[in-house]
Amino acid sequence: MFNLSETEINTKKARYTIHEIQQQPELWEELFMSIKTNRKNIDHFLQNLIDRFQSIRVIFTGAGTSEFAGNVITPLLRKNSHIPHLSYESIPTTDIVSDPLSFLLKDVPTVIVSFARSGDSPESVAAVNLARKIIRNCFFITITCNAKGSLARLMEKDDKCLTIIMPEKSNDKGFAMTSSFTCMLYAAYLVFIPEMTETTNRNLINTAIKFIKTCEKSVIRLEKFKFKRVIYLGSGALGKLTQEAALKCLELNAGKIDTYHDSSMGFRHGPKSLQSDETLIILFGSSDSYTKMYDYDIALEVASEPLTSKLAVLCSNIEVENYSCADLTIPFYIVDSMHDNDLLRSFFCILFSQIFALHHSLILGITPDNPSPDGKVNRVVQGVKIHDFN
Structure with a gap:
């Protein structure tokens, strides 16, 4: 890698x-x-x-x-x-x-x-x-x-x-x-959901293997934006996935990069104050035909504002043009036999987030396998006392 x-x-x-x-x-x-x-x-x-x-x-x-x-x-x-x-x-x-x-x-x-x-x-x-x-x-x-x-x-x-x-x-x-x-x-x-088919599973795996390889190039391109803060946005299940994406960045970079997450709509309600010329916003584009309209809206809004936050969007290959306002689009490929839904998208989005967090950790000279050698945080949580409940 x-x-x-x-x-x-x-x-x-x-x-x-x-x-x-x-x-x-x-x-x-x-x-x-x-x-x-x-x-x-x-x-x-x-x-x-x-x-x-x-x-x-x-x-x-x-x-x-x-x-x-x-x-x-x-x-x-x-x-x-x-x-x-x-x-x-x-x-x-x-x-x-x-x-x-x-x-x-x-x-x-x-x-x-x-x-x-x-x-x-x-x-x-x-x-x-x-x-x-x-x-x-x-x-x-x-x-x-x-x-x-x-x-x-x-x-x-x-x-x-x-x-x-x-x-x-x-x-x-x-x-x-x-x-x-x-x-x-x-x-x-x-x-x-027992209806998941072997064909869809196989296509997911093959597409993910290819995505990991192409994702590296996109991650390297993001470094030119010189960010000190990363904000993940998404809607529905992908909005929830932003929690994990932000945590990976925070963990692997030992807290040296400010990270935040929110829903595409929720971002307007105060958290937009975090925007600056040193902020990178990463949007996970929904597969739902209705929900994705709200993702389009926030992408256009961020891109058109005088604040110079950079915007990267993860979306399917057929949606790249819809996010032409972004500074960078990171496409994953949905083949005809794959049922496109936010579960499949969540895999591509989190693969990107893991690789992105790893790469920036290496850039900062942090050791990814143990980014907290001082024991401040641990692989298995420590210091928890369970009290009796009666």
Whole structure:
């Protein structure tokens, strides 16, 4: 990546992060086949719930990047999932653990879907234990990258739990969650949208492999803008994805780049004050024919204002002309047999965001595999005390 030799990659302490970004399409293929193999067990688990309850609350939960996976998948499933009786929402473990009675409803049948890379964060286990204590009919789906983690072990012998283990290599060794995020996001989509076809999956993988290679050139071009602040914008599920994109930039650059995120419409309500001639705005263009009009509007507005913020837009190859106002468009290619939706776009947008954050980290001389060697932040969160709940 970036024409770096193996020696340079090792010297810069970027080996894990680079490899874990590049391997993602390969892991998606492995994950797709794993879900396909376990389809009967997944369907049996869900059907049992549907047969028993008329209304089931599905809560996606996690902390940090794992929370953001839930924030992205929730609007995607509300729009695209056809499984009856299920309603979807995302609540972080940090909210559940700190104020459980505000978020967990005793008499509402609930499925807690936990996202966890390591499964060793104290909040992950505590959220499950609180749900068991408070909710009368509570069930669990655990989506984790670590079969030996505390959360996976907790669920081993629970017949109310379905555990889905991600490909082993998705348990990132680097600091930032890259493979783990996209695998867990894809797994949730495949669990609740069984209609995803092998053809679409294969086209996604092939297109993503090509995109990673072309994306490097776009990332290098962005460096000429000389930015000190990055703002990610998007609508719908892609608006939620901006949280993860901003976090990747913040983490891998050790806080040396100011980062912010918002929805395309929400940006006008105060946060536009962040614009300056040292600001780079990156817009994720929606696939929805209605929603994308709001993305067009904010792109035109930013480009036409006297403030000299630079604008880059990620969009499909057939939309590039619609964003001609941007300083740079970064296209991904949607082939005819791919069903274009914001799940597929989220993969391209987050691949770009990971590569962009990595490249700028290298420019600043930060070590991406461990951008916080002083221990200020850690790969697995530390310093959390779980208090007794009665």
